[in-house]
Each structure stands twice: as structure tokens, then as C-alpha cells.
Amino acid sequence: MAGPSAFVIEFVSAKAKQPLDVGKVTLGTSMVMPGMAPMKKSATITPDKTPGRYLAKISFPDTGACQVTVTWDGPAGKGSARFSVNVR
Numbered sequence: 001m002a003g004p005s006a007f008v009i010e011f012v013s014a015k016a017k018q019p020l021d022v023g024k025v026t027l028g029t030s031m032v033m034p035g036m037a038p039m040k041k042s043a044t045i046t047p048d049k050t051p052g053r054y055l056a057k058i059s060f061p062d063t064g065a066c067q068v069t070v071t072w073d074g075p076a077g078k079g080s081a082r083f084s085v086n087v088r
Contacts, residue, residue, distance in 0.1 A: 002087055004059045009070065011052045019052030023074010027056055031066045060087045
């Protein structure tokens, strides 16, 4: 949804199916609009009390297709994932 949004990011071990503390997590978005420079935003992310669970807040600037990149760096190693979402 365009505007302020809150959501949860959870990391789970693929092998053990248990929550996985991944350390520092960042989330950035990029939204391409015709004739304009990409609109970029970053989420505010804080660890929850449950290991592997992170609380995120972001304000999406507009509706439409948005590229999301999540990165992590901690006890489980470094990594990233990129995916698309449709902001309504």
C-alpha cells in the first residue's frame, strides 16, 4: 500500500525449519517511473524478541511495481534476496 506500512521479516533455517538469527538486516526498494529517476526508499528494521524475526517500517512513495532487496550479515553469514512486489 502506498504510504506508511509495517511488516515482519522472518528468517528460518531451510534444514532445521527453526528461526535463524541473521544479524543486521537491511531492506531497500526501487520504483521505476517513466520519465523520472527511480524512487528509492529504505525500511527501518529492528530485531524482534524472537530470534530470526525482524520488524520493519517503510513509507512507499507511490503505487506500482517495486523492486525490493533484503540483505543480511551476521552469525549465519552474509546474503541477499531480491524480489518484486506490487504496491497498491
